[in-house]
Amino acid sequence: MAQQNDQFKALVAHCKEYGFIYQSSEIYDGLSAVYDYGPYGSLLKNNLKEYWWKAMVQMHDNIVGIDAAIFMHPKTWKASGHVDAFNDPLVDNKDSKKRYRADVLIEDHIDKLEAKINKEVEKASKRFADFDEQMFRQTNTRVVEYQEKMDAIARRLGAAMTKGDMVELKAIIDDLEIADPDTGSRDWTEVRQFNLMFSTQLGNIAGEEGKLYLRPETAQGIFVNFLNVQKTTRQKIPFGIAQIGKAFRNEIVARQFIFRMREFEQMEMQFFIQPGTQQKWYEYWKAARLAWHQKTGTPAAKLRFHDHDNLAHYADAAVDIQFEFPFGFKELEGIHSRTDFDLSSHQELSGKKLTYFDPATNESYVPYVLETSVGCDRMFLAMMSNALVTEQVPGSDDPNNTREVLKLHPALAPIKAAILPLKRTEDRIVAKAKELFDKLKISSQCQYDDTGSIGKLYRRQDAIGTPFCITVDFDTLEDNTVTVRDRDTLTQERVPLENVPALVRDRTDMSLLLG
Numbered sequence: 001m002a003q004q005n006d007q008f009k010a011l012v013a014h015c016k017e018y019g020f021i022y023q024s025s026e027i028y029d030g031l032s033a034v035y036d037y038g039p040y041g042s043l044l045k046n047n048l049k050e051y052w053w054k055a056m057v058q059m060h061d062n063i064v065g066i067d068a069a070i071f072m073h074p075k076t077w078k079a080s081g082h083v084d085a086f087n088d089p090l091v092d093n094k095d096s097k098k099r100y101r102a103d104v105l106i107e108d109h110i111d112k113l114e115a116k117i118n119k120e121v122e123k124a125s126k127r128f129a130d131f132d133e134q135m136f137r138q139t140n141t142r143v144v145e146y147q148e149k150m151d152a153i154a155r156r157l158g159a160a161m162t163k164g165d166m167v168e169l170k171a172i173i174d175d176l177e178i179a180d181p182d183t184g185s186r187d188w189t190e191v192r193q194f195n196l197m198f199s200t201q202l203g204n205i206a207g208e209e210g211k212l213y214l215r216p217e218t219a220q221g222i223f224v225n226f227l228n229v230q231k232t233t234r235q236k237i238p239f240g241i242a243q244i245g246k247a248f249r250n251e252i253v254a255r256q257f258i259f260r261m262r263e264f265e266q267m268e269m270q271f272f273i274q275p276g277t278q279q280k281w282y283e284y285w286k287a288a289r290l291a292w293h294q295k296t297g298t299p300a301a302k303l304r305f306h307d308h309d310n311l312a313h314y315a316d317a318a319v320d321i322q323f324e325f326p327f328g329f330k331e332l333e334g335i336h337s338r339t340d341f342d343l344s345s346h347q348e349l350s351g352k353k354l355t356y357f358d359p360a361t362n363e364s365y366v367p368y369v370l371e372t373s374v375g376c377d378r379m380f381l382a383m384m385s386n387a388l389v390t391e392q393v394p395g396s397d398d399p400n401n402t403r404e405v406l407k408l409h410p411a412l413a414p415i416k417a418a419i420l421p422l423k424r425t426e427d428r429i430v431a432k433a434k435e436l437f438d439k440l441k442i443s444s445q446c447q448y449d450d451t452g453s454i455g456k457l458y459r460r461q462d463a464i465g466t467p468f469c470i471t472v473d474f475d476t477l478e479d480n481t482v483t484v485r486d487r488d489t490l491t492q493e494r495v496p497l498e499n500v501p502a503l504v505r506d507r508t509d510m511s512l513l514l515g
């Protein structure tokens with residue numbers, strides 16, 4: 001656990017030091033759970049969005065994209081259920097005056113039990129040479145006991161959340177003797193519901209009438225446009241609508257860096273289907289989305305499915321794709337079978353028909369919806385935590401000779417290639433390097449850097465994940481070739497100048513992730 005904390009702290013520090021992420025309004029001591037993306041962060045985030053957009057919209061002739069407004073008619077949120085049901089259970093500690101999410105306190109308790117199990121497993125794996133982890137988990141009395149406790153608490157929590165039973169949540173906290181993580185106090189208030197939507201006011205209408213919400217999910221912009229899109233694109237069911245955009249939630253627990261933010265970005269796709277086919281499409285999108293994550297190079301062991309213990313008000317089935325963040329397995333993406341809940345509710349409240357005439361079956365119906373929803377910021381955090389490693393320099397015998405390197409997939413890397421003159425005081429080398437940069441920048445995001453020794457420049461490019469460093473040296477002046485250094489293997493190849501743009505493009509192109 002301590003090692004994981006250190007790893008996470010190092011990651012947060014790296015994000016700031018190398019211009020990936022800054023705390024919002026830092027000069028005013030920051031705004032909690034709100035972050036700004038710096039120069040390399042915004043490039044990486046754009047690449048993640050491009051990967052998602054192309055995988056959804058470009059690769060499927062039955063998925064189209066939209067860009068709906070953040071503000072929507074206030075009735076939208078009544079119909080969607082967010083006004084009445086988009087709540088988190090909140091509890092205050094009377095001594096520390098700190099506010100927590102009751103379900104998160106209980107989940108943290110479950111995580112502690114899981115950590116105890118993992119410790120037992122780790123200890124035993126070191127003791128026995130032919131260690132059978134599955135068998136150990138099933139037979140070791142202490143592990144079985146912890147697991148049973150975890151399962152029982154999870155069941156109780158799930159039932160309380162599904163029923164919205166605040167009294168039961170308080171009872172669980174009391175029964176488990178959960179204390180304020182900061183002060184150890186167990187003096188809690190009752191648990192009560194807290195709506196997560198931010199609201200604001202239209203300038204020209206006073207009072208409740210003019211109250212607007214900042215959207216808590218992008219999905220509703222898709223639902224209200226369902227027929228507009230279907231008619232204007234002549235799509236036939238099954239078809240999908242994809243969207244990337246900001247969402248806002250007044251999160252009570254603001255922690256774990258960009259994992260839980262108050263302003264964040266979602267990449268959502270609503271897939272409109274014939275009622276009764278939801279199970280088939282649920283399985284299809286589960287597999288498709290897992291494959292999308294694995295393509296980035298994320299090891300299979302770091303991704304897992306986790307069925308929802310308590311379903312949101314709109315879903316008849318839901319699963320998370322969880323990623324193993326430095327603080328444990330947590331939700332990265334949700335896949336939800338939303339039935340016809342949203343379209344039916346909008347139809348009812350707006351009085352406008354949202355049915356589809358299916359030429360294949362000659363009937364009209366309100367389509368069912370299969371949703372995939374991944375947080376762009378969580379994806380960013382997953383990519384960074386997966387990629388950032390400290391390793392012994394490849395080829396070196398000295399274990400103390402280490403480097404920090406960000407092993408991002410080349411198609412996602414913020415900078416594809418860095419052009420580095422071997423000697424910055426040699427005008428002819430600098431001129432050649434700048435000439436190469438001017439050619440390369442037309443096809444690839446690249447960077448010219450002559451601000452230090454070549455060793456220091458390599459280290460910096462490793463730390464921001466640049467897959468290729470291109471060194472212009474004295475030989476270049478003679479034979480018009482350059483050295484191309486590979487970030488991961490540190491192998492160097494000599495390449496004619498005219499071949500460099502195609503080489504960089506081919507080895508970093510987004511199509512590498514799509515094929």
Ligand code: GAP
Nearest residue numbers: 217219259260261264332333334373374375378
């Ligand atoms: N439209 C369905 C929906 O919004 P969700 O599970 O509440 O479902 C989907 O959110 C995804 O959005 C999550 O899997 C997560 O990646 C991201 N997300 C949700 N709340 C977030 C927050 N406060 N900060 C960052 N990302 C968040």
